[in-house]
Structure formats: C-alpha cells, structure tokens
Amino acid sequence: MSYQALYRVWRPQRFDELVGQQVVTQTLKNAIITHQISHAYLFAGPRGTGKTSAAKIFAKAVNCHHLQDGEPCNQCDLCKAITKGQLNDVIEIDAASNNGVEEIRDIRDKAKYAPTQADYKVYIIDEVHMLSTGAFNALLKTLEEPPANVIFILATTEPHKIPLTIISRVQRFDFRRISAQDAFNRMKYILDQKQVDYEEKALWVIANAAEGGMRDALSILDQVLSFSDNEVKLTDALTVTGSVTKQLLEKYFLEVTDHQSAAALNTMKDILGQGKDGQRFIEDLISFIRDVLLYQESPKLVLVASTGLSDDDFQKMAAATTANVLYQMIDELNNIQEEMRFTTHPDVYLEVLTVKLAQVDKQTVATTAPTPAASTDSVTSQQTIADLKATVKQLQATVKKLQEQPVATPRAAKPASQPRVQQRKVEVNLSQINPVLGKATRKDLVEIQGLWQELLSKLSVPQRSLLHVSKPVAASTDGVIVAFDYAFLFQQAMDDAVLLTSMERGLQELTGTERRVVFVPKDKWPRIRQEYIKEHGLGKPKHGQAKTNTPPVSTQPAALSQAHQQSDGDSGQPPLPPEPPSAADSAEDAVTKAQELFGSDIVKVEDN
The missing domain is CATH 3.40.50.300 (P-loop containing nucleotide triphosphate hydrolases)
Structure with missing residues (x-):
C-alpha cells in the first residue's frame, strides 16, 4: 500500500x-x-x-x-x-x-x-x-x-x-483552535506509538508553527520526519518551519533593548543568512515579546518549558526593559509586518525595523531620567519652582486686569467683520438674472412652483439636500431664478455644474421647453429686484397713474411673486421710487406694462 x-x-x-x-x-x-x-x-x-x-x-x-x-x-x-x-x-x-x-x-x-x-x-x-x-x-x-x-x-x-x-x-x-500544549501532547503520543526518536523542543517549534491547526501540525511533523530521516531534531524543525531559535531571538532582544543597533543588525543578518523567512522572523519576535510581557506581569502566565528557554533567561529579559517599551516594540513590528506583505526586499524593512527598535525608548529615557545636577542640587530645583509659581501669579494678575478694562468699539467690531469677508466673496451674475426678469411672468413662476417637488425628485440625494433650503423666486419662458437661504450653499451650488445640468434637463422634461437656471442668495435678492425696478422705471405710479390692489411690489416684474413680496417686506428695504413721470404718456405706458406683466384681471386703475 x-x-x-x-x-x-x-x-x-x-x-x-x-x-x-x-x-x-x-x-x-x-x-x-x-x-x-x-x-x-x-x-x-x-x-x-x-x-x-x-x-x-x-x-x-x-x-x-x-x-x-x-x-x-x-x-x-x-x-x-x-x-x-x-x-x-x-x-x-x-x-x-x-x-x-x-x-x-x-x-x-x-x-x-x-x-x-x-x-x-x-x-x-x-x-x-x-x-x-x-x-x-x-x-x-x-x-x-x-x-x-x-x-x-x-x-x-x-x-x-x-x-x-x-x-x-x-x-x-x-470548534476552537488547538492549543500548542494539546498539539504537543498529540504529536508526542503519535511518535511514541511509531517508536520514533524526537526532541521535545522540536515538537514545541512545530506546535507553535501550526497556529492552532492539528492537521497543520501533523503535516509539518511529516515534513520534518522526511527531512531528518525518520527522526525529529530541533535544527531540522527550525529549518522546515523557517522559525528562529529562541537563543538568537533572546540575543537580538537584549541587543535592541540595550540600544546596540550595530550588534542587533549583525544578529539579524545571521538569522536571515540561515535562510529564515522575514515574515516568520517578525511573527516569532512578536510571540517572543508577548511572552516577555506576560512574564513581567506574572511568571505563571508563561509555560517556560514550551519556549526552549529557562527561568533565568526570562528574568534577565523582563528586567531589561519596561512594559511601555514592549508595547511600542509590538506596534512597530505590526506596522512593518503590514508593509512587508508585498515587498521583494524584506531585508531592507528588517534593517530599518532593527534601528527603530533600538531607539524606541531613548526619547522617553532622555525626558524622564534625572540629571546628576538635578539630583544633587535640590535647593536650585526648589528655587526654580518658586520662580515659576511667581511668574504664573503675575500672568494671572495681568490677565485679570485686561479682562476688567472696557473693550474698545473698533476691536469689538473686528471679529464681527470676519464673516462679512466671506459674504463679499459671493458674486451674483446680473447678466444672467436680468434677462430672466425682463421676461418674467407670474404664470411661469406659479408653474415652476407647482413642479418644484417633482423636479427635486428627479435629482440625486446629495443634490436634493443642497436644494432643500432653496425655492424659485422668478420665472420666464426661458429661465428660472432660484434663491438660496444661505450664502455658502449658494456658492456650493454655483460651483456644481452637474447640478445645473441636471436641473435644466429636468425642467425640459417637465415643461417641454428649455429653461436656464440661475442661482441667487436670498439676502441679495430684494436689492437685485429693487435695482432692476428702478433701472426700468417700474416703481409705484403717482398722480393718477396705474395702481394695483397689492403692495408696491405688484407693479414690479412677475419675478416678484407673492412669496417674495413677503420676503421683500421682511427685509426692511422698501423699493426705491423711480423718477417722477413727466407726462400723461408715462402713466399709460406704466398701465400697459403692468397689464402685460400681471394680466388685466389683476391690475386695477383708479383716478384720484
């Protein structure tokens, strides 16, 4: 068979x-x-x-x-x-x-x-x-x-x-992972049944290399038996698994904790020269430092026999450094292990790692170790502390005096002016707004307002969230003006070319006509509207001229819808009156213009 x-x-x-x-x-x-x-x-x-x-x-x-x-x-x-x-x-x-x-x-x-x-x-x-x-x-x-x-x-x-x-x-x-102790006992039982000579340290190396898998442990044991001609030796187990001997790890550990970078580099080169795998070296070193850390906490937590070292070795290593240094070393090892996964030059990473490990606690030692002068001259130290306390008290008194002084008006206004600097950066393109106002009608605005929610549903979620605090304030057959409650959202919308394209495409699908979308900040909209009214002579008529049954905004273009007539009143900035008409013809022109904009059923003409 x-x-x-x-x-x-x-x-x-x-x-x-x-x-x-x-x-x-x-x-x-x-x-x-x-x-x-x-x-x-x-x-x-x-x-x-x-x-x-x-x-x-x-x-x-x-x-x-x-x-x-x-x-x-x-x-x-x-x-x-x-x-x-x-x-x-x-x-x-x-x-x-x-x-x-x-x-x-x-x-x-x-x-x-x-x-x-x-x-x-x-x-x-x-x-x-x-x-x-x-x-x-x-x-x-x-x-x-x-x-x-x-x-x-x-x-x-x-x-x-x-x-x-x-x-x-x-x-x-x-099913839980197989402990190294259980794997060791099982391999020992099998080798005893097969009557094969073995070294227990070799079985511990195999058990640790299996990483919790009994099948892996037996597969490695099979390789070692084949490699060493039907016996299990420590050197052969280390060669097959690519592991590092505990003695070399101990030497390397003591050298880096003693800040001997050159000696640690030579030890590391000896380890790699034996054909050891770089990743395996880091894994063994992490496990080794973990054992030292546990031994510092309680020697009973470490099964010393499974490590291949003695209690004296662990006592020497536990006294060589502190737990904080061991934490930092494990962090450095984890970082290098991640970086080495895809490299073809692991020796470079390991050399850098060795230097880092040898310098882990130098800064801590430099900042915490007392100097000879400080330890011998306590009087000087106490005098320095007293001077520092006096300086702190003086600074506290100065701060309190400054807090009690009245604050000058220009200095108080300076921080408040900072937000205005951002507001000045908001630029409105009147060359795009005025053509829409020139053709704006109330009918178009009402139509757009009725389709507004349906238009928003055609946009993506981020676009809808941006337009949540906006609404149309004027509309014509070829354009729509949308006002934003906040200037920073207006600026964000202006910079979003995709949003403009999506809105214009959605309007074309809903209305059947192409309309250009223009954005304005809400706080600037009343002034833009008033300046347009003044420039085009659309103010409130006087001396028998046309009047409407709405506030003065009704003689303005249809962009001044009912909702934004309200906002105009809230702004506290009434429309600027135009120049007084010079003849009766101007009154007739105003009536005709108002009827064109709002319809003859809304405009009411009364004689004084």
Missing part, C-alpha cells in the same frame, strides 16, 4: 481522540446517549480543528448498534464502511465544487428516500459557505422540514458567510 500522510493515518475515529474539543464532543455524546438527535448541525471553526472528523464520527455513532458510552465501536460493518467512505447512506459533499442549485436540488430529492443499510441517512456538506444564494434557498426548505431519518451536518471555516435563515435552523458548534 502507498504511503499515507500522518494526518490521514492518525485521523480521529472516536470522540475521545478529537484534540482540544472536549465541550463539543461531550455535548454530541450526550445527545446520542439520550436520543436527542437534531436533524441539522453546523460545525464552524478554523482549519484543521476536527470538524469533518467529528462529522464522520457522529455519523458512525448514530448508526452503530454497539455504542459504548456514546462512542462508535469501529468494529461493526457499518462503522468500517463509514470509515472507508463506502456506505451509501453517509454522503460527503464538497460545497466548493458542488455549489449550484441543481446539486442541492438533487440532494433534496434523494433525501426523501429512506436509508438502505443504516438507520440514518447523513449528509456531510463541507465548506458550506461556498454555496450560492440559490443553493442556500433550495436547501432552506429541506432544513426547515427534513424527511424522517435524515441528518444534515454542515461544516465551514467562515460561518459569517452563511445566511441567518440557515443558522437559525441548525445546532451550531464552534
């Missing part, structure tokens, strides 16, 4: 053989013993922690007729068939390659049939998070109302990608 990897040969066949998952295994065993078996389970956790193995053991246990304290016997025909993957009633599916709707529909249809040999038909769907949305929907109804004697076991490394509707219909078990 061909060679099989260790993780396949030593795959757990009983719940008790699962490493580091006592809570999960005990719960499943109790459910089997008490016959409280659910129809669907979700096994979630990191890779190599025993999810699929637990699923197969559970499939054997629910079908085995010779249970022993919730454990399968592994001797009956059913158990042997499931172990070999030859039982048709236990179906293992890889969702990564069978993630379509049709595959799940096929499972749903076949699940309706009773099992042929076993008591329960068990579907094990590995990496279930890879299923498509349609496949999840096809599976949903089956999980909600499953056929009798059918059990679904879903396994995943990314449970956050599974819909909540699926998770709510299953019993979820979270």
